[in-house]
Amino acid sequence: MQYVGRVPSPPLDGFIDDMYCLTGVPRHRRMNVPPMPSAHLFVNLGGPVRLWDSDPSVPPAVFVDGWFMGVWTRRFLIEYPTRVRLVGVHFKPWGISPFVGMPAAELRDRWVPVDAVWRRSLDRIHNRVGDIASAAETLRVLEEELRSRLAEAPSRGLTLVRHAGGRLETSHGVVPVGALADAAGVSGNHLATLFKSHVGVTPKRVARIYRFARLIVSVDAQRPVDWSVLAQTAGYFDQAHLSREFKDFTGHSPTEYLALRRRFPAARGFPPDIGPMPTD
Structure with a gap:
């Protein structure tokens, strides 16, 4: 599986650690992911992705288009499809706040379908990227969308x-x-x-x-x-x-x-x- 990543240009770099594309056949389909100092956005351009919470009371989830995740305080498990085409954003722990229009507490230890938060943005990304865009072009499109979503005035605190x-x-x-x-x-x-x-x-x-x-x-x-x-x-x-x-x-x-x-x-x-x- 190929990884292509980069840090976005200012002012996004004050909120985002990096953006990346994963494409190809994964070496390992199931990964155990510990808590890391990041919130996440995943836009899925390939097959369905499955997620399991380490809390057995939480039902597993399947995402076709992608998902947002806030900061996680416990591990979770991700299962990739047989072929991966996924673009992701590692937000700084506080970095997701000005992009989603909802309290970050509502995303803590949760995954939320991307279209529930970013319906129009998701459509624009899919329309512009299509099936043949390179990783570099996909990242450019996503960065432009993130720049357009960044709130002009920081919210209180x-x-x-x-x-x-x-x-x-x-x-x-x-x-x-x-x-x-x-x-x-x-x-x-x-x-x-x-x-x-x-x-x-x-x-x-x-x-x-x-x-x-x-x-x-x-x-x-x-x-x-x-x-x-x-x-x-x-x-x-x-x-x-x-x-x-x-x-x-x-x-x-x-x-x-x-x-x-x-x-x-x-x-x-x-x-x-x-x-x-x-x-x-």
């Missing part, structure tokens, strides 16, 4: 959330949440309320996910791994704290995860986003 969220991003979740509130000149409760509105979760939860994302990217499966050193570097209290977080977010122990990474190394040409792992 978004500027503050962007600033505080940016500090969490650059510190990999290590900066104390109390320090964020103090720097913003607001109470911790007020900051949490704004985060719930624009991110869907509290800043403490965002910090936790950033910390785990740093840990995942730090793992070099080709070398011996000292989990105690990684735990300290990523800001965990100790190795036991890291192990509990790992099991909660991936369903695996650190040792089990490392064995999977060694068994299924990342495909050539893909970015170093190595959180998702095959289930087979």
Whole structure:
């Protein structure tokens, strides 16, 4: 499967980490995806995609046209079709807010059909891309649509959330949440309320996910791994704290995860986003 991705130009890069196209035959059809510091948009141009929540009480879903996802606080499973043609957007945790016209809390740990949020945009993308557009052209069309959907005036509190969220991003979740509130000149409760509105979760939860994302990217499966050193570097209290977080977010122990990474190394040409792992 081919991956083509890029960072959009300003001002979209203040809300979006990257945009990408996946095309071709997947090496692994089912992927276990842990929480990552992103909200998502997927526009599906291929066969139906199936999703399962790690919460067994949530029924699975099948999407033909695509879906929006807010920040996830637990893992989920995605099953690709036999041939993939999918264009995606990794929003920053707060980045989806000015594009969807709904509270981010309504997208937390949920997938919502893209046509329920972006009916006209979805039609325009399909009409302009068709069946033969290249990955570069598909990304250009999607970027133009995102630019047209970006609210001209930020909604209440978004500027503050962007600033505080940016500090969490650059510190990999290590900066104390109390320090964020103090720097913003607001109470911790007020900051949490704004985060719930624009991110869907509290800043403490965002910090936790950033910390785990740093840990995942730090793992070099080709070398011996000292989990105690990684735990300290990523800001965990100790190795036991890291192990509990790992099991909660991936369903695996650190040792089990490392064995999977060694068994299924990342495909050539893909970015170093190595959180998702095959289930087979």
